[in-house]
Amino acid sequence: MSKYLKTVLVILAFMGCGFAQPTLNESISFEEYLAFVKKYHPLFKQANLTLSVGEANLLKAKITNTVFKYLDMRFKIYLDVVAVFGV
Numbered sequence: 001m002s003k004y005l006k007t008v009l010v011i012l013a014f015m016g017c018g019f020a021q022p023t024l025n026e027s028i029s030f031e032e033y034l035a036f037v038k039k040y041h042p043l044f045k046q047a048n049l050t051l052s053v054g055e056a057n058l059l060k061a062k063i064t065n066t067v068f069k070y071l072d073m074r075f076k077i078y079l080d081v082v083a084v085f086g087v
Contacts (some may be wrong), residue, residue, distance in 0.1 A: 038044050
């Protein structure tokens with residue numbers, strides 16, 4: 001290929017770069033950017049999963065604690081009945 005043809009191709013290639021993509025005149029707000037990050041970023045999804053697991057563990061602990069309090073109350077009532085009636 002001749003030197004002249006190479007030069008013309010390089011010039012045409014650089015001229016085409018300016019028209020490859022249209023310029024974007026609008027931008028998104030910070031809130032919209034955060035919404036995209038929250039929706040699509042893998043670390044944010046993992047953080048939400050961690051939060052969900054933590055909430056589940058907290059609920060489990062609360063339920064377990066409530067059940068144990070109920071059983072403890074029932075056992076104390078049973079001990080009172082045994083003490084009073086000697087069953």
